[in-house]
Amino acid sequence: MANTTVVLDNGAYTAKVGLANEDEPQVIPNCIMKAKSERRRVFVGNQIDECRDTSALYYILCFQRGYLLNWDTQKTVWDHIFSKDGIGCSLENRSIVITEPQMNFHSVQEAMLEMLFEEYRVAGLYKTTSAELAAFNYVADSEERTTMQSLNCIIIDVGYSFTHVVPFVLGRRVLEGIRRIDVGGKALTNHLKELISYRHLNVMDESHVVNQIKEDVCFVAEDFKNAMRVHECDKKRKEIAVDYVLPDFTTCKRGYIRMPGQPREEEEHQQMVPLCNERFTVPELLFNPSDIGIQQVGIPEAVVDALKACPWEAHRELLLNILIVGGSAQFPGFLPRLKRDLRSLVPDDLEVSLICPEDPVRYAWYGGKEVATSVNFEEFVYTREEYDEYGIHGLHQR
Structure with a gap:
């Protein structure tokens, strides 16, 4: 049974999922996306890789403010994950190790149990948090x-x-x-969107692109006050300032930092965003949330x-x-x-x-794999028989 157990680290942004006997999980966006360029189609999870133009991408998220509330959306994503296009196996009659947020609401836990046991017919469930x-x-x-x-x-x-x-x-x-x-990551991306839109060009609808900019250019300043002196002289400014070439989705699908003195041919016709102190003021929110009024x-x-x-x-x-x-x-x-x-x-x-592990995104999933393949895993699984008899209350008593 341990070999066939599914491990699902069900995050608000990505789901890390795979069978316990696999070496590594797939990382799949935990949302449905709609693109301006292809209005007739919705993209579920990793189908977004098939989209040619991801500008003005509209997200329909399963999670709201960190809690799983949009069950129709989650079911659509899980249906995709547990199909041939996802991990290629169904949940029926398998055990699952699944994560939930810290201090999760009872109503959300109840809905999750109901969906997994009644819609997906899992054999058993081990519910935990990614921190555990x-x-x-x-x-x-x-x-x-x-x-x-x-x-x-x-x-x-x-x-x-x-x-x-x-x-x-x-x-x-x-x-x-x-x-x-x-x-978290969402607040940082939103803050970067506002800064770029206020200072350069309107990117308020470009969550996908701005998220990539954040990943490519942002860093944490070791001494924030000192770093903020960046505008005192040209030398300091040159050390921090970069031009970010935005994707045009014909010649360039993902943006990149322009290398000074080594221009590419197509760069003349592409939009660029100059970035300076945004690079370190955005991640600074993790250390000072009051900067945006939290x-x-x-x-x-x-x-x-x-x-x-x-x-x-x-x-x-x-x-x-x-x-x-x-x-x-x-x-x-x-x-x-x-x-x-x-x-x-x-x-x-x-x-x-x-x-900080080499792969902090998938680290919890590997923990789930260890749990699912441990000798006494069966003792901790809440089985379908127990659910039929005791419902959610049996799990709380555990």
Whole structure:
């Protein structure tokens, strides 16, 4: 049964999905998209790769403010994922390991169970969070630790809608220590859209293109105040400023940073966006959400606050095992800045060590694979028979 278990890290932006006996998951956009260029067709998940012109792409998302609320959209995406065009196998009579947001609403959990057991006819279900799967994978990756029960760590999950700080003491989530910041990849992309639209040209409908710009040019400044002196002299400005060539979807499908002194032939006819301090002021929101009016602390302060809810005996080990996952953890300069800010907030006699895996987006999925192939996995699965007898209440009692 373990071989046929499906592992689905069901994120708000992408779903990471695959069979537990596969080496790696597919990463599929967890949404439906409509393009201006092809009005008669909707693109589900990774079908967007077939779209020739992704300008003014309209997204219909399954998640709203970080919670799975649009079930019709989610069913359409899951139907695609579990078809021949997706992972090529159905869910019927298979077990599934599936993730949900931290502190998920009971009504959302109930709807998920109902859909999986009644629409997809799964044999059993193991419901967890991506932070728990990341912690499980961290134990599996570590040579020193042999069991989850000995794990003290802090998971920072920089997601699409939220950033969560989740402390684990002796392998269990410290629920009163979980902290949520209402800033994630979506807020950063929206902020960059506003900056470019205000300063250069209107890109408010270009979420897809602006998201690519964010991925290609943004970085975290180690010293933000110093970085903001970029306009004091031409030398500093030249170090930061770039011209980003926008895609025209005929000769160029994805934008790129223009190399000074090495122009390409087609560049004369293409639109460019000059970018300077936008490159580091956008990711700065992860450290200072108040820059866009969100009255919350940044990641370093949230980590320290989470620490206060944990037993003091575990503080030393927690700070030595801070694991960062999620798509927005990939900005260059993110780790040094976070370490510097944390260092100034925690006692001098405690060391701070940050770990960011090579693939922070799929890291939790690999944890799900470890769970699904573990020896005692069957004991944790909530089966269809149990669901038929007890409904959602049986799962809560678990």
